Amino acid sequence: MTQLDRRGFLATAGGTVAAGLALQTLSSHAAWAEAGRPHHHGRSGYGPLRRVRSSNTGEELLALPEGFTYTVFGATGAPMSDGVATPIAHDGMAAFHGTHKGTVRLIRNHEVRTGPGSATGRVLVPGSARYDELGVAGTTTLEVDPETGRVLEHFISLNGTIVNCAGGMMLHGRGWLTCEETTAGPKQGWQRKHGYVYEVPLRGPRPGRPVNAPPLKAMGRFSHEAVAVDPRTGYVYETEDDSGKPNGFYRFRPRNRHDLSAGGILEMLKIVDRPGYDTREGQRVKARLPVEWVRIDDPDPDLENGAATCTQQGLADGGAKFNRLEGCWYGEGSIYFNSTSGGDAKNGDAPNADGFREGYGQVWRYIPNSKGRGVLVLVYESPGRKMLDSPDNLTFTPRGGIILCEDDASDADADPHPLAPGFENVNRLIGLDPGGEPFEFAVNITDDSEFAGACFSPDGSTLFANTLGSTSGLTPPGRTYAIRGPWRRGPL
Template sequence: MVSLDRRSFLATTGGALASGVALNTLGAHAAWAAAGCAPADPGRIGYGELRRTAARNTGEELLALPAGFSYVVLGRTGTPMDDGTLTPIAHDGMAAFPGTRRHTARLIRNHEVRTPPGSPTGRVHVPGSARYDELGVGGTTTLEVDLRGGEVVRQFVSLNGTIVNCAGGRMFGNRGWLTCEETTAGPAQGWQRKHGYIFEVPLDGPRPGRPAASMPLTAMGRFSHEAVAVDPRTGYVYETEDDSGKPNGFYRYRPRDPRNLAAGGVLEMLKIKGRDGYDCREGQRMGARLPVEWVRVDDPDPDLENGAPTCAQQGLAKGGAKFNRLEGCWWGDGSVFFNSTSGGDAKNGDPPNADGFVEGYGQVWQYVPGRRGGGTLVLVYESPGRRALDSPDNLTFTPRGGIVLCEDDASDADADPHPLAPGLANVNRLIGLDPRGGEPFEFAVNISDDSEFAGACFSPDGSVLFVNNLGSTAAADPPGRTYAIRGPWGRGPL
């Protein structure tokens, strides 16, 4: 564990420090898993045994947390916002930025709404605003939060006119949020416009009643986007793809101008050097270093409606590497870390994908850029089974050198009950990785419903962990919620 003063943390890009410690954590965790160890007594690692805990502001028992930790509920689905709209459904990816007032943080939060075109159910919508698709149901909301008491100072829609806004990442220079559509739907599915793009949500500009104009960055690719991470030196944007049931790619966008992504650039897919179609989904050795090259995606905005090859098909045709369900993505220590939610050799029991691949419990990868554009790919962790880690989605590295992984247990075959959540068949957790021993530990359990955790991020001063409970993506119940968790962080590795 490392110590960190407030000034050091504020000087970083949202907690992208202590990453050397974080990398050591992943390495220790990989060694622990490779040795075939089982999870230790939960009372002896992490922050100790968890207990059902009521929210300070609502009294509801929604989370199980270690002793000494508390939380408040923010931005629950249906809560009135300052622009006159109700908080939408499906709370997903998120980032925390310095607030506009002292002792505040500003959250930009995605809403992965999956209702039909124009549906009013939980829609992200401000009438009369500039939006890409008039029938769009997704988008982002912004919350200003007082870090001392956990109260919401203001909240409003900051982008609308998009659909299925899943995750994203910080813009170059921390100027805002890149929000990603996890779909390639279009007019054939009833929408007015084609979808499958990345959009910018600037930090400055959107305000109650005046969301940012939603303009797709088509050169960055049309595919089922999940998350992005930006190299703060070059401005290159690394992108993950989550298209279930088929091989996915890991992409790089090299913009002409990092501060103007709409000015165009080159989209590429990762390829293992000298190994066409290398399959990263299984049969991998943790710690092995795979040399990387990049192949160009010639048509980043394919006309899928008329049979054009997808971005993944274009990259795979040139020998690109295969992954399965790439989701969370994070930059630090000069590297990109990203999750393959269902990669790995330990199988979860779901039916095979179309190409015969049988899904696993998850992998964590690291890409280290090379000086001449190549680089190295390393599998730093692979889950040996659901008890250790089941389907990692979003991830974040903490200001004290720990790692938090959000579970999205999507397996239909492998029930995942938990003694703290009676009545739920598939329970999702926040899993911490401990740099002191490499063992995974439960930090939080969603005891309210079976939806995933998402959008974990720390406040700029490192005092509060914000995280979302997705809720339903098509109905108001179960609701989406944002949690603000406080506690004795220095007592453990997070």
């Protein structure tokens, strides 16, 4: 799930400066990891964490550094402005300028994974137009006061889709591109085929009237995670998260950058003269790998009748192999993206179908050039769970720091935390300081669900983030947080 386009930072000023500083941080961090320096828990960043109660509800949900506070809102089950209960499974999100002074507008995904037509935590406005009448997922839009946690407006903005995991901001911040992390269809009981990207305009939907967005089929039918738009070209870069098998990194070249529905060309990244290059292990930080792109001839394959998947098509033409690509962000003329389970340090899970054993995560950078090719660079690879365990979202802050959202994906490697007793796998927001050392910024102390949807308000004062909650039931609930504090005291 996270990238800055995906998480809303491109709605702020100063993104290019932040990207440059953040890249320096990642490079320093890589050098630190290679040198094998010890991890000084709680001694960097903003100092030690402590359990903190929410300013507006009094609940003790997060651990944060001294001086930071938070409000919580938009929890599963809470009534919304359109009369519908807030759905389950809070995931990818972006932040925009609100319609009132001092407010922020959020567009939030719901990765609902229940069966066709299931009523449990469903994203649904009865009687509204939607792509699939049996769809259970989609997006909600919120207008919030970040200081008080007051929700001025909260409604379903897209329904009729399934497994809406992450996405990215549309060109020029016009809205949100929401992605389905699945390729299910009629054979799995759905009315329509799924595995697509959809547009959710910033201002179009309103309470009781969600947008009836058609799928952007030319952008590919595969297990989408996140996207990032290059504002210079309008190209949309797409990550794929299909567990247990090699994944691809894609590029969509639209015929009209202002109208993605007009179609275009879908391509997969390939390393020049190295067909089938495996990026998942054995990589060297800072090595520059020259890139070319191979065309996906059938971006909307008829999977129900045995057509080759987009991934199979790309790999057959020599596309590079990645493992669980998630967060994706544009900045400083480059695309940054996470491989949640890439790397040489292994997390102990059972091997994938092709024998690859998953690692603790990688951060990649694709640098395009004027010829449309460019180079691929491994910026950072986690040496172990204490430093970083399964990075999902990658967010650059207005002050040039970096926040990584963890989605601890390992069943074998327990990851307890002293601030969250009783939980075996604890998820955190991890920051990277200017010296390259990782530090904990936040810990989910109320349940074991992942952090998702991290994004800063346009004025840089507030970090919004979600905890996912359950993707199939009402407990634990999904929640949205607004975190405020002395940002300038540290690297974020």
